Amino acid sequence: MDAPRQQATTVPGPRSGPVRLADVAEAAGVSRALASRVLNGDPAARAAAGTKARIVETAARLGYVPNVAAKSLRGNRTGLIGLVVHDLSSPIYLELMRGAREEAARHSYFLVLGDVDELLADEEAFRILISGRRVDGIVMQGGHGELDRRVGDIARALPTVVVNAPTDVEHEGATQVYPDEVAATRLLTEHLMGLGHRRIGLVSGPRQSMTNRLREEGIVTALAAAGLELREEDRVHGEWSADGGRAGVDQLVDRWGAGVDRPSALIAGNSLVGIGMLGALARHDLVIPRDLSVAAVHDTWINEHLAPSLTAVSLPLHEVGTVAVRTLLAGSHGGRHILTDPPPVLHARGSTGAAG
Amino acid sequence: MDAPRQQATTVPGPRSGPVRLADVAEAAGVSRALASRVLNGDPAARAAAGTKARIVETAARLGYVPNVAAKSLRGNRTGLIGLVVHDLSSPIYLELMRGAREEAARHSYFLVLGDVDELLADEEAFRILISGRRVDGIVMQGGHGELDRRVGDIARALPTVVVNAPTDVEHEGATQVYPDEVAATRLLTEHLMGLGHRRIGLVSGPRQSMTNRLREEGIVTALAAAGLELREEDRVHGEWSADGGRAGVDQLVDRWGAGVDRPSALIAGNSLVGIGMLGALARHDLVIPRDLSVAAVHDTWINEHLAPSLTAVSLPLHEVGTVAVRTLLAGSHGGRHILTDPPPVLHARGSTGAAG
DNA sequence: CTGAAAGCGCTTACAG
DNA sequence: CTGAAAGCGCTTACAG
Numbered sequence: 001m002d003a004p005r006q007q008a009t010t011v012p013g014p015r016s017g018p019v020r021l022a023d024v025a026e027a028a029g030v031s032r033a034l035a036s037r038v039l040n041g042d043p044a045a046r047a048a049a050g051t052k053a054r055i056v057e058t059a060a061r062l063g064y065v066p067n068v069a070a071k072s073l074r075g076n077r078t079g080l081i082g083l084v085v086h087d088l089s090s091p092i093y094l095e096l097m098r099g100a101r102e103e104a105a106r107h108s109y110f111l112v113l114g115d116v117d118e119l120l121a122d123e124e125a126f127r128i129l130i131s132g133r134r135v136d137g138i139v140m141q142g143g144h145g146e147l148d149r150r151v152g153d154i155a156r157a158l159p160t161v162v163v164n165a166p167t168d169v170e171h172e173g174a175t176q177v178y179p180d181e182v183a184a185t186r187l188l189t190e191h192l193m194g195l196g197h198r199r200i201g202l203v204s205g206p207r208q209s210m211t212n213r214l215r216e217e218g219i220v221t222a223l224a225a226a227g228l229e230l231r232e233e234d235r236v237h238g239e240w241s242a243d244g245g246r247a248g249v250d251q252l253v254d255r256w257g258a259g260v261d262r263p264s265a266l267i268a269g270n271s272l273v274g275i276g277m278l279g280a281l282a283r284h285d286l287v288i289p290r291d292l293s294v295a296a297v298h299d300t301w302i303n304e305h306l307a308p309s310l311t312a313v314s315l316p317l318h319e320v321g322t323v324a325v326r327t328l329l330a331g332s333h334g335g336r337h338i339l340t341d342p343p344p345v346l347h348a349r350g351s352t353g354a355a356g
Numbered sequence: 357m358d359a360p361r362q363q364a365t366t367v368p369g370p371r372s373g374p375v376r377l378a379d380v381a382e383a384a385g386v387s388r389a390l391a392s393r394v395l396n397g398d399p400a401a402r403a404a405a406g407t408k409a410r411i412v413e414t415a416a417r418l419g420y421v422p423n424v425a426a427k428s429l430r431g432n433r434t435g436l437i438g439l440v441v442h443d444l445s446s447p448i449y450l451e452l453m454r455g456a457r458e459e460a461a462r463h464s465y466f467l468v469l470g471d472v473d474e475l476l477a478d479e480e481a482f483r484i485l486i487s488g489r490r491v492d493g494i495v496m497q498g499g500h501g502e503l504d505r506r507v508g509d510i511a512r513a514l515p516t517v518v519v520n521a522p523t524d525v526e527h528e529g530a531t532q533v534y535p536d537e538v539a540a541t542r543l544l545t546e547h548l549m550g551l552g553h554r555r556i557g558l559v560s561g562p563r564q565s566m567t568n569r570l571r572e573e574g575i576v577t578a579l580a581a582a583g584l585e586l587r588e589e590d591r592v593h594g595e596w597s598a599d600g601g602r603a604g605v606d607q608l609v610d611r612w613g614a615g616v617d618r619p620s621a622l623i624a625g626n627s628l629v630g631i632g633m634l635g636a637l638a639r640h641d642l643v644i645p646r647d648l649s650v651a652a653v654h655d656t657w658i659n660e661h662l663a664p665s666l667t668a669v670s671l672p673l674h675e676v677g678t679v680a681v682r683t684l685l686a687g688s689h690g691g692r693h694i695l696t697d698p699p700p701v702l703h704a705r706g707s708t709g710a711a712g
Numbered sequence: 713c714t715g716a717a718a719g720c721g722c723t724t725a726c727a728g
Numbered sequence: 729c730t731g732a733a734a735g736c737g738c739t740t741a742c743a744g
Contacts, residue, residue, distance in 0.1 A: 069428035426737035
């Protein structure tokens, strides 16, 4: 793990190893203090323009790169943000990660990856991440029951932003950032009603989860505006996964076989659920959208390539990531931010059609 | 960004802020040196068992967590590994990321996320990551032309492991870790031949990419063993993406329309390509597997939920991630590791059937 | 075996 | 405006 000095030919002095600030200062004939100030753009440093230029040029020539550990120790700031996620396998949250990473980069921050389950299993790692001044703040994906319960502890130790999965509790000190879930399913429902659907079902995640409740609210609101309702027998709750979607469809098909009328359209609580539903419906020989229209929350690249392609509403997850990091670095403590801009966007595709 | 002291009630001394080693030493009545040695499990520290226990217990009671920046500065080691990836949207590499993260955690390391395009666009960030002693080493995803060209520079500055995409060049100092690509497509081909297919086509990524060449090699080898060949008119090269798969199918269908005979089975160069192919074939009214069997390299959770479900060979990407990190931390410099254990595994599903 | 002291590389009050 | 000096929190030769 040795890092051979880079500029051996340029600086043939006795010292080996990476170029330090002291080396730059010496080569430029100034003090370390001045070199530090000029290189950091301290406006108070008003050295002769020539001196400034010489310092900058010397640093470049020597290939000086500041030692991050020293900066951290001195400045009490690591330049790192912890991104704590569960469910890395889901394509849904990658866009959020990407948004977070981009915004972090804009502020010269890097992201440190944490996995919820791992962190909960390894108390030592958890403590180092949270209390070891390992990172300057935490952006964590909400909606993981066990971790949600510890948000208060985390926020007490570090600036914390909870993204995406809203929770009931106003976690003391933690800021929440999430998209406009209600608007998303309202849009989806209006799209289906515009196609003539009057009876719309739902396959979603855990009934009591805040995310599900908000998504149901959007559907119920939109239906109510047209004098319609979301019937109890048309909804099914399970996991936020493709397996959950498949299980949901199996349940509904059982009900229909037992004499319950079929709705003409189904909303998938999220994109994974939607993928599972399409596969399961095909296996039950139901043709989409002829027999049933299907539309999902969340748009990923996959939707376009499914057969039929999957109608979906996209939430501004990239912005959620961006705003989360920006909020964190701005030093916000507490409160909820519901992102209403940009609004959810409907992507109408092959899986939705006119009501039969 | 203040970190309120955690144990204010336990240590009501004048000092506020996080508990330091010095606080532990003082409270335990020993020197900082001894406290450091005992807490770090230095075998040379043979203090009276009682003293040792007292130090450990005091540290726990005060909620002592070492300051990472100070450790890094002193020890010249950050406890961080840079994971540099392109194509975060692909479900394929998530398993690799997960393997890397797990192995890193096992060694008390964290992963810092880097994006290839971003790093190439921001020279400053690149330099800090590579030369700022920001991380102790780099695991980077190969196969990105521009970054591949800089591997030599990176490996000169830091221990470097290139994962997954093999390259032609033996990058000086960089270690390569990748799965047994040839065995994977050989397995896929044998599966298809076992179903009676004698003419097998391929839709893959860039023809000259090392990954494609190895995958082709597996097909050609397996076919040759049965006296068969991979015909020029049955192969198509493009992007490693669902769009690439769709474009590939469109091209093949054009050829078939122009009088070329159809093969009875197609291999998808990777799982994204396979997803794109299934969608495109459906749009051309080809029924899978009746008209054509399809099988892909890489297995992800999606395959099972497609309609038809997609036959695929899984590569041990989790192990690639694991081995990459292990190799890096073991201090290996250079060489190629082809992972032959565990071997690729075939997952036969609905998209492959007996040759018509 | 243990402690006092030096030092990792940086920044920032504090003097001048 | 600039420099000398202190100090961030830790570990490890070096003495004892």
